Each structure stands twice: as C-alpha cells, then as structure tokens.
Amino acid sequence: MSCSVDEPTMTTAEKRAKDRAVHAGFCCKCKTEKSTITIRYAEYCDPCFVFSLDSKFRTALRNARPHRVVNPENLMLAFSGGSCSRSLIHLFNVFHSLPPEVVSNKMHPKVYNEIHVCHIDESSLQEQDQEGLAELSTMGKAREIAESYNYRFHGVHIEDIYDPEWSDSKCFSAVATLVTSLPKDQLAISGQAPDLLSHLAPLPAVSRQDRITKLKALLAACTTLTCKETILSHFRSSLLFQLTKRANCDVLVLGDSATKVAIQIIGLTAIGRGFSLPLETTAISNWVPNCKVLRPLKDSLLKELDIYCRLQNLQTIEGHSADLAYTVQSKAEVKSISRLTEEFITGLDKDFPSTAATVCRTAAKLTAPEVLYQDRCPLCHGPVQKGVKEWKNRITVMTPPNATVEPAKPAGQADDGCCSSNDNSATCCSSGPSNGPSACSSTRQKVDDGDALPFSSMLCYGCLTNLRDLDLKSMGNLSGAEERSFELPPLVAEGIADRLGYKTVEEALAQSTKADPRESLRAQIQEFLIDDDSDGDEEDGQP
Amino acid sequence: MTMSESLAIELQFSGGMELLFDNKKTIHTKVPAHFRQGADSHAVTIRDLIGWMASHLLKERPELFIGPDGSVRSGILVLVNGADWELEGELEYELQDGDEIVFISTLHGG
Secondary structure: OOHHHOHHHOOHHHHHHHHHHHOOOEOOOOOOOEOOEEEOOEEEOHHHHHHHHHHHHHHHHHHHOOOOOOOOEEEEEEOOOOHHHHHHHHHHHHHHOOOHHHHOOOOOOOOEEEEEEEEEEOHHHOOOOHHHHHHHOOHHHHHHHHHHOOOEEEEEEHHHHHOHHHOOOOOOOEEEEEEEOOOHHHHOOOOOOOOEEEEEEEOOOOOHHHHHHHHHHHHHHEOOHHHHHHHHHHHHHHHHHHHHHHOOOOEEEOOOOHHHHHHHHHHHHHOOOOOOHHHHHOOEEOOOOOOEEEOOOOOOOHHHHHHHHHHOOOOOOOOOOOOHHHHOOOHHHOOOHHHHHHHHHHHHHHHOOOHHHHHHHHHOOOOOOOOOHHHEOOOOOOEOOOOHHHHHHHHOOOOOOOOOOOOOOOOOOOOOOOOOOOOOHHHHHOOOOOOOOOOHHHHHHHHHHHOOEEOHHHOOHHHHHHHHHEOHHHOEEOOOOOOOOOOEOHHHHHHHHHHOOOOOHHHHHHHHOOOOHHHHHHHHOHHHOOOHHHHHHHHHHOO | OOOOOEEEEEEEEEOOHHHHHOOOOEEEEEEEOEEEEOOEEEEOEHHHHHHHHHHHOOOOOHHHOEOOOOOEOOOEEEEEOOEEHHHOOHHHOEOOOOOEEEEEEOOOOO
16 A cells, blocks of 8 residues: 555545644634634634635625626615624625725726615613613614714614504504403313404504503513514514615615524524524525515624624624513513523534534525515514414314313303303403393304404414413403503504505504494494484574 | 732623623723632632632623533633633633733623
C-alpha cells in the first residue's frame, strides 16, 4: 500500500478538522489574526466575522430578488428594537451605501427604491400605571434610530389594533364579540367543545386608554400565556402588513434569525400551526397579495447578530417586547410553549451548535399550502384547511370513557322543554327579559339560525386550538343575557364579514344585529310610519 | 500573593441581562483573587465569578442567570475581553486583573 492511498479517503469533515487544527486559535478566513468569535465550530476574528455576516446577508437578498431588477421595490423593515432587527437596519444601510461612481452609473439601477422602517410600540401592555407608560414608550427611540439612517419612520401602538383606522378598509368600525353555543351550566358536561359564534357590534371612536383597556380585557380572557402570546403575535403581524401596505411598500422585511425561525418551527408545530408553518418561516413568502415577506437573516444565528450589534456599537431598545408574565394567574402558567421551545432549542444549541441550522434546513423543504387568500382565517389571516372543526371534534375526547355525566342533549330535546333539568336551569331560563321561562331552548334554536354569525367554523386549526384557552365564562351565550367581557378588534370583525361576503361594515352590522327582524323592518319603513303622538298633534292642530 | 487580594473586573450586561442586576449596564467590582475549595484554594475562574455574582450582585430571579450546572443559563453569551468565552476555556478561564466580562442575553427573558 502506498502512502498516497490514505489521502483521498479523508472525508471533507476530517479535512476541515485537520485544517482547523493547523490554524487553531486563528481566524478560519484570514488565518493570520487571533480568533475572537466562534460560530458553529468556525473561529473568526472581528473584521472577518463582520465581512462574512455581510456576505451572508447579501447572498440571501440576491436569492430573493430577480436577476435583473426592472422596477426597484419599496421595502418596509420591521424594527422591534431587538438585536436582530437592529442588525437588519444596519446591514441594509451598508448594502445601500454604494460608492458615488456606482450610484451615478445608470447601468446599475438601485436594487431597492425606498427603505422605510416601522415599529410597534408594546409598552402599553407592561405592568405600569398611566404615568409610567410614557417613560416605557419605545416609539421615540425607534424613531431616533430610523431617522439616524435617513429612513422614513412609521410607528403604531399595539392597542391601535382596536382602531377602525387600522382595519383593512381603514374604516371598519365594528368589533366582534363571541358567544358560546351552549349555556354555561352545560359547558362542563356537554362532552364536546362548544361552538363559538360571533356578533358584530358597532365601535364608536374610542380613546387610546379605552383601546388599551379593550386589549387588556381580551388578554385577561386568555387562560394561558401561550394563548396570549399567540393572539398578540397575530395582531402584530396584521399591523405590520397594514403598515407595509399604507407606506406603499411591496416587501415587508423581518429580522428573524435562524435561532428564532427554529424556535418558531418547533413552537408553531406544537400549537397546531403546522399548516401555515411554511408561510411563517420561509425566506420569501408570497401569501399576502402585493406584500412579499422577506427574512434575509434566516441563515444567521442569534449569537451572530448579538455579536454584530456589539461590534458595530448598535444601540438596541431595552424592554421592547411586552413581558406578559405578570398577567398570568398562577405559577404554573408562567411558561408558554414558545418560552419552553426557546429554552429547548437554546439548550440543545449550547452543546450542539448546528441544532438551529438543522431544524431550519429541514423545515425549508416544506412547501406553502395551496389555499386562496380569500379563504383566510379571520383571526390570524393565515390559510384554512377545510373541515378542521369536524376533524378536531372527531379526534378529541372531552369526557373520560367511564364518565357518569350524561352528554348534553341537543337543544329542543330536553325533558322539560328547558335547556337542562338540573337545578341550575333557572340561570339559563332567566336569560332574556323578553323570553318566557319555558321558551329557552326553542329561543336558542331560533337565534342559532339567524342572530349570530359563525366564528369557530371559519378558523384555521391553529386558532381553533388556541381559542380553547379562552375563558368561556368571559363570553356570553346565545340566550344573550350574560356579560361579555372582551371584544375582538375591527380587523377580526372585518375578517368575519369578509368571509361571509359582506362588503361594508353597515351590511355586516345589519346582518349581525337583526336579532329582532321587526326592528330592522321598522327601520326600513320608518319614514312611512305615522307616530301616535304626531297623529294626535295633527288632529289637535286641525280646526 | 495574599489571600485577601482582589481583582478589579468590569462587568457589562445587555439584551435584558441588566434587569437582573439592578438595571445597571456596567458594574465595576472587585472579586477575590482566590477561591477556597475544601482545604486548598485556586485562582478565581469564571465558574467562581458566576457563583459570586449570583450571591453578591444578582437582584432577582437567579434561575434566569445561573443554570443547574453552575454555568450561565443557555442562551446567554459571555465575552471575555471582547472574545467569545468558548475560545478562552469557558468556565475554567482564570480571571486577570482589569478583565472585561460581557453578558448578553439572547433570550426573551420571562
């Protein structure tokens, strides 16, 4: 056996290891400087690290745009205040800072036209009184950072989700309230998850404080931190899309790092959002019409971006994301699925630095579902699979097999003509002032058809699962007497109306509030009606 | 070198870590140069520093800073004089006078 035979049998990994051993302690790129940073076993010196991160970013951008840029697009950078989006702004600035001879060259048109920066201020959700809020506000700092790059800044508060101005049509002044299809006393024993139905109610102009109260009321109705975080993230992304569209931008750029995407992949799968997972994690997503989503930092680890911020002296905004832990009631709720997943991924990443990249690469093989945007979920605006509710009911066991309680009888079949024969029936039957005591179930059957709009049947699987954590006691039921403690924002109400084919808020409201058909009839023929009093007046006035 | 000798260390916190340390971004402190372990003593390492910080400087929620193995919680980056601590021997790095140790949290906290 000759000596040379050994050489070719070395694997690439072994060669790299040997290479590294030779240059141990030195940068793997320049091999002359002492290494200061280690990223996934590779050691870099500071300048080489900055250069490699910049190249990675440029590669990601190049892959996302056509070979020849004919119409430069407008970009909206989503800036939360954290190290990822802070790096994103700086990297774009470096990318666009061309030498003057290139800028004046007409043969090389600009790749991107305008760059805008947007920020969602979530400080109102912090545990603070009114005076402390102004101090916590992150809007000013975000504006300062964006303007230091001469980028146009757009800011919005998270509670503005309750502002009709931020609905898709900019004027959908209605909110949605939820009702359960079963009376409260039957919820626990019914043996199946209650249907959620919705009512639309007009939303008068509300002050900022009222919006905060409304948002907090909704979060208070969620019994788990996971539910709160998920709902907030839907609102956040809805606002980001609105900001992007309103600034006439074609592309929304998110600063999601590989670590964040890996956490999302596992976390979203765990909460039942696997169907829309490709849309929420791919480098380019085209789900929302006329608004592409780009994640150019998807190949960079959180560690890289944190170090980049430090090396470039980039100021981040502390406390930029609302910590909702204070809102939870018991110690057991302090963890949410995303928090646990974060710990899981970072824990694994400590010993196996390829974890995040491996998870991302695996999920990158998923393809986006072929669903029309029109059939989106009213809550998360994601794609909906058909028949999720039936499927969920089929596979869910709500009562133990040897349960002694009888499953609830369908409405109208109860023994005594009321919703249930137990002692609590009084609560149910005393519902509406106009309903007679024995008319409960029949009334319910009637309103089931006309009054309420569907809700849970329109949701995607992820939202349907998530809303199981809503406190059912905080909703009314169809008999209508109970207090409803929260409202869903105009954007959700608009989503419901949109799916049902109502074009305007008036049409949707008319449909939703036709509880008493006589009232709407009366409204229609109002001008032809002769008022009793005026009758009298006229008679009196006649000689 | 006497046992009472101490080292001047600069500690920096960012990414939310400062919230655990009385909202201070930089702390100049003196740590004992030697730590006693049983009968013998050894020069102070980062492992000792982390334990010392947890008992002397940490204001709240130690579970967000220190892990069960005496190291920092996963997701916290440590830089020693601007270099990744993985290159400096991690927990076994012996502190020198005037060292700058940076703790960056990459977690959302809680």
